[in-house]
Amino acid sequence: MGAVPASAPGGTAPLKIVVRVHAMPPEHNAGAEHMLVSMLRPLVERGHDVTVWLSRYGKVVEPYEYRGIRVIPLEARLDFPSAARKADVLVSHLECVPSTSALARGYGRPVVVVCHNTHRPTFRDMASGTTALAVYNSRWMAHEAELFFVEYPAAVRPASSLIVRPPVFxxxxxxxxxxxxxxxxxxxxxxxxxxxxxxxxxxxxxxxxxxxxxxxxxxxxxxxxxxxxxxxxxxxxxxxxxxxxxxxxxxxxxxxxxxxxxxxxxxxxxxxxxxxxxxxxxxxxxxxxxxxxxxxxxxxxxxxxxxxxxxxxxxxxxxxxxxxxxxxxxxxxxxxxxxxx
The missing domain is CATH 3.40.50.2000 (Glycogen Phosphorylase B;)
Structure with missing residues (x-):
């Protein structure tokens, strides 16, 4: 992976970033997961504490490291809500967004939603009122999100948004x-x-x-x-x-x-x-x-x-x-x- 400029988060201690997704490599290798890995690695390189918690059962039962990122399988039966409560920032995508956003609301934590497609559930879940940052993977997705908010004016826009194209070095x-x-x-x-x-x-x-x-x-x-x-x-x-x-x-x-x-x-x-x-x-x-x-x-x-x-x-x-x-x-x-x- 190419170098990303290092920096400290405002001179403060490293952030505890807790990620909730349904699956991760090496067991599950899809574009959404590899995009997420590419986005989490530079946060680790900046010195932040990044942990990914899985929501589906798989073959792996013990915590493991993937390309510098710590992954906690659901089979490990550790306490994800406690990890979410201690987090500085929560991150989620796809099917895990509603439950992660609910915890973010309850614990008063900012949540980042990574959007991988333009299907209505993606925008609906992102527009729940708790999203501090929405990440769109293309300009056309950002445009589709704007059309969604025009069509559904009651939907709550994220506090901020960013376009990050799936990173490939x-x-x-x-x-x-x-x-x-x-x-x-x-x-x-x-x-x-x-x-x-x-x-x-x-x-x-x-x-x-x-x-x-x-x-x-x-x-x-x-x-x-x-x-x-x-x-x-x-x-x-x-x-x-x-x-x-x-x-x-x-x-x-x-x-x-x-x-x-x-x-x-x-x-x-x-x-x-x-x-x-x-x-x-x-x-x-x-x-x-x-x-x-x-x-x-x-x-x-x-x-x-x-x-x-x-x-x-x-x-x-x-x-x-x-x-x-x-x-x-x-x-x-x-x-x-x-x-x-």
């Missing part, structure tokens, strides 16, 4: 691209059927199907499709991107699309369905094709696989990756959290 993912056409998370919404159809139409090409963290996986039994088990985010460079020539993202919905940003760090072109999030994250580096146009995907892939077209697409990908350096946004994020105490 290129050096954590950059590698020499491989030879496969890859899809990460092969459920239907992410494009599992698109991968299967393309593999049948392109038997001369090697495909890589990476099992996802959620959803029923569509994994075709074809000689040109290799299935890779669920991969921890820290291993994506070696196990996925070093084997990938082109990344597919024919998702029906993406609020941002972290996998695409990870891939372009290596100059790997991304062929994607034009969701607002993917259009914003990939910018001019993205090659956009409607997910229902299988023939269009095949035509684009065959063109990309020619050396001259690939060089141009790879150059655009690396340029976009450089534009998305997260250092400044992470510094602003840390400053915002420190200002809550």
């Amino acid at each position: 290129a050096g954590d993912y950059a590698t020499k691209p491989g030879k496969a056409i890859t899809l990460v998370n092969c459920n239907e919404a992410k494009g599992g059927k698109v991968l299967a159809a393309l593999a049948r139409r392109m038997p001369d090409q090697q495909f890589l199907a990476v099992r996802g963290a959620y959803g029923e996986q569509i994994l075709p039994d074809l000689p040109n499709v290799e299935v890779v088990d669920h991969v921890d985010g820290a291993s994506m460079r070696e196990q996925v991107y070093a084997r990938t020539k082109v990344l597919l993202m024919p998702s029906s919905y993406e609020s941002w699309g972290r996998a695409g940003v990870e891939a372009i760090a290596s100059g790997i072109p991304v062929v994607a369905h034009p969701t607002p999030g993917l259009c914003e994250s990939l910018g001019e580096a993205g090659v956009f094709v409607d997910r229902n146009d299988i023939a269009g995907y095949e035509a684009v892939l065959r063109k990309l696989l020619t050396p001259s077209e690939y060089r141009l697409a790879s150059k655009r990908a690396k340029a976009r990756s450089a534009e998305l350096d997260p250092t400044a946004e992470l510094a602003a994020w840390c400053d915002a959290v420190e200002a809550l105490a």
Whole structure:
């Protein structure tokens, strides 16, 4: 991870930051969780006491450390409400926001809500009246939040808000691209059927199907499709991107699309369905094709696989990756959290 400028929180003692989420790596590897990890690590580097408490049962029963962050499984049966009462700042996302906000209200603690999608429950839970800081993962999400508050004038705006795009330091993912056409998370919404159809139409090409963290996986039994088990985010460079020539993202919905940003760090072109999030994250580096146009995907892939077209697409990908350096946004994020105490 790149360096984030160190600072003390106003000369005071380190903050006790307590995070409540449903799951964490390495057992659960989804974009929301890896975004959260990338946001918590610089707080740890600034000297703050950051602890993540899980709300769902999993395979791990003892507290553990993940990339410098202490994680408390639900199986440990420790007292989360007591930890919340002692916190300087509470942080939550997704399904844990209502319960964490209720504790924040009861204990008089500021709560940070990290918003990962534009679905109504996300904005509804964030607008409960207790949110000290809302974090949106894109400009279009911030715009959608504004539309929500216009549509529901009784909803309570957060005291403050901030845009933090899912942080990806290129050096954590950059590698020499491989030879496969890859899809990460092969459920239907992410494009599992698109991968299967393309593999049948392109038997001369090697495909890589990476099992996802959620959803029923569509994994075709074809000689040109290799299935890779669920991969921890820290291993994506070696196990996925070093084997990938082109990344597919024919998702029906993406609020941002972290996998695409990870891939372009290596100059790997991304062929994607034009969701607002993917259009914003990939910018001019993205090659956009409607997910229902299988023939269009095949035509684009065959063109990309020619050396001259690939060089141009790879150059655009690396340029976009450089534009998305997260250092400044992470510094602003840390400053915002420190200002809550």
